[in-house]
Amino acid sequence: MEAFDLIIYNGVCITASDVGAYDIAIKGGKIALLAPSESLAAVDALRKIDAEGAYVTPGGVDCHVHLQEPVMFGKGSSSDTFETGSRSAIAGGCTTIVCFAPQQKHEPSLLRPLAEAHEKAQGNTYCDYGFHLLVSNPTETNLSELGRLKAEGVTSLKIYMTYEALQLRDDQILSVLHHARDHHILTMIHAENGDVLNWLTAQLEARKLFAPKYHATSRPSALEAEATNRAIVLSSLIANTPILLVHISDPEATHRIRQAQTAGQPVFAETCPQYLFLTRKDLDAPGFEGAKYVCSPPPRDEASQDVIWEGLRNGTFTILSSDHCPFSYNDSEKGKKACITHERPVGEFRHIPNGIPGVETRLPLVFSANKIPLTKFVEVTSTNPAKLYGLYPKKGAMMPGVSDADLVIWYPDDKLPDLTIRNEALHHANDYTPYEGIRVKNWPRYTILRGEVVWDNREIVGKKGYGQFVKRETAVLNNVWKVVEEQGSFDAALL
Numbered sequence: 001m002e003a004f005d006l007i008i009y010n011g012v013c014i015t016a017s018d019v020g021a022y023d024i025a026i027k028g029g030k031i032a033l034l035a036p037s038e039s040l041a042a043v044d045a046l047r048k049i050d051a052e053g054a055y056v057t058p059g060g061v062d063c064h065v066h067l068q069e070p071v072m073f074g075k076g077s078s079s080d081t082f083e084t085g086s087r088s089a090i091a092g093g094c095t096t097i098v099c100f101a102p103q104q105k106h107e108p109s110l111l112r113p114l115a116e117a118h119e120k121a122q123g124n125t126y127c128d129y130g131f132h133l134l135v136s137n138p139t140e141t142n143l144s145e146l147g148r149l150k151a152e153g154v155t156s157l158k159i160y161m162t163y164e165a166l167q168l169r170d171d172q173i174l175s176v177l178h179h180a181r182d183h184h185i186l187t188m189i190h191a192e193n194g195d196v197l198n199w200l201t202a203q204l205e206a207r208k209l210f211a212p213k214y215h216a217t218s219r220p221s222a223l224e225a226e227a228t229n230r231a232i233v234l235s236s237l238i239a240n241t242p243i244l245l246v247h248i249s250d251p252e253a254t255h256r257i258r259q260a261q262t263a264g265q266p267v268f269a270e271t272c273p274q275y276l277f278l279t280r281k282d283l284d285a286p287g288f289e290g291a292k293y294v295c296s297p298p299p300r301d302e303a304s305q306d307v308i309w310e311g312l313r314n315g316t317f318t319i320l321s322s323d324h325c326p327f328s329y330n331d332s333e334k335g336k337k338a339c340i341t342h343e344r345p346v347g348e349f350r351h352i353p354n355g356i357p358g359v360e361t362r363l364p365l366v367f368s369a370n371k372i373p374l375t376k377f378v379e380v381t382s383t384n385p386a387k388l389y390g391l392y393p394k395k396g397a398m399m400p401g402v403s404d405a406d407l408v409i410w411y412p413d414d415k416l417p418d419l420t421i422r423n424e425a426l427h428h429a430n431d432y433t434p435y436e437g438i439r440v441k442n443w444p445r446y447t448i449l450r451g452e453v454v455w456d457n458r459e460i461v462g463k464k465g466y467g468q469f470v471k472r473e474t475a476v477l478n479n480v481w482k483v484v485e486e487q488g489s490f491d492a493a494l495l
């Protein structure tokens with residue numbers, strides 16, 4: 001019997017801390033050992049892959065993925081199912097996704113939405129997955145369920161400061177943070193001031209301005225910066241409860257986050273490719289085309305992109321996720337065009353389904369941009385998300401004996417295929433990608449999940465249903481909960 005299931009030799013491994021030429025041996029779905037380059041080339045294994053000098057990275061961990069959620073805001077429903085979204089993930093080198101189990105405002109329990117999300121995902125995914133609970137009805141009794149959620153491997157929740165169907169008032173946010181702190185659950189916050197944006201939207205509509213580009217006008221930077229600041233202040237009131245500010249796009253918000261971090265507050269931040277590769281000019285495409293870029297917050301300008309890159313380089317941003325939330329463009333029932341009527345040929349920006357696809361393009365886009373070191377790339381796209389969401393070191397690492405054998409082998413420079421992003425070559429169920437025509441410098445050649453090759457030279461070879469639910473632990477990044485506990489209780493801070 002062969003000693004190993006799979007050996008990858010002649011590769012250059014990149015982790016969040018090192019770059020080095022190592023061979024990798026895999027057994028029973030785990031990394032079994034790392035050895036000096038070429039030393040495993042002659043060792044027996046069921047399968048061997050010559051990386052041909054290419055980079056090998058831990059599989060991507062994307063903890064901001066919306067799939068198959070119930071329809072919550074007017075028209076539009078996601079074009080991807082757990083099947084198509086997770087298929088798209090592995091084709092882009094992502095081996096673990098964390099999706100949302102959304103509680104609706106009228107829903108009394110947090111456990112029911114979780115059960116529903118499980119039902120949809122179970123047996124249908126190509127990659128491993130977990131869930132965040134999206135909380136929109138945070139009564140005291142409901143929040144008492146957080147302990148149960150944690151026991152079921154759900155150690156993070158998400159709340160919104162905008163969207164009528166989901167928006168929480170400040171007192172509700174405090175209640176959520178208070179309970180989350182008790183249970184060591186991380187709170188993700190969508191920080192945009194919903195009341196202000198509703199008011200601005202009404203102003204624009206009163207002036208008969210409905211085109212997609214006014215989506216950006218209705219959500220100016222100040223509204224993200226204000227809500228970000230408010231979230232930071234609210235977390236400080238609950239004795240510095242850890243929060244993660246999701247999809248940050250704006251320089252002012254970024255500076256405010258840095259300031260809180262420098263002051264020692266456990267504030268984490270996420271950004272996404274749309275804030276690095278798109279701008280609000282994209283929303284100004286002719287006719288209704290700008291709707292393809294409508295997501296919230298909206299893409300900003302080039303100067304903002306530079307600030308976001310800088311924040312990634314210097315550690316202000318903890319993680320980089322996709323916020324994959326696809327709506328087909330040419331679909332008048334569930335897609336972007338659902339907001340077009342006879343009276344409004346350019347639709348109404350207020351009703352354009354909000355979100356864009358990106359789970360497949362996230363890694364190649366950022367890998368190729370050459371704006372951050374490769375170790376930082378691995379840190380923000382795999383290792384830090386794993387640490388922050390309680391998946392580490394099972395995920396996001398290459399620790400022999402400990403880590404799942406989740407890996408990406410990239411192409412060697414002399415074997416690159418055509419690398420122009422084309423929607424027809426992607427594996428989601430969406431009819432467009434906002435990154436159409438962008439040339440990337442590399443793409444995952446093999447994606448390996450728990451020792452199985454699931455993506456092989458541009459072909460899906462994994463099986464639907466191979467993906468497993470991963471029960472998550474609490475965050476270990478920066479030893480955050482221990483530090484929080486040492487700083488004393490909320491009662492001590494209050495009194």
Ligand SMILES: *[C@@H]1O[C@H](CO)[C@@H](O)[C@H](O)[C@H]1NC(C)=O
Pocket residue numbers: 108109110139141142145
């Ligand atoms: C959640 O809160 C609602 C409203 O207060 C209540 O009716 C319901 O019973 C609570 N659910 C649980 C599981 O405690």
Ligand SMILES: *[C@@H]1O[C@H](CO)[C@@H](O)[C@H](O)[C@H]1NC(C)=O
Pocket residue numbers: 254255258306307308310311314316
């Ligand atoms: C890191 O980058 C962010 C975004 O540009 C900036 O606000 C912050 O001042 C920088 N921090 C340091 C310590 O350089």
Ligand SMILES: *[C@@H]1O[C@H](CO)[C@@H](O)[C@H](O)[C@H]1NC(C)=O
Pocket residue numbers: 330331
């Ligand atoms: C868009 O959808 C309409 C109606 O479903 C169809 O007739 C048309 O061919 C589609 N256009 C494109 C470009 O796919």
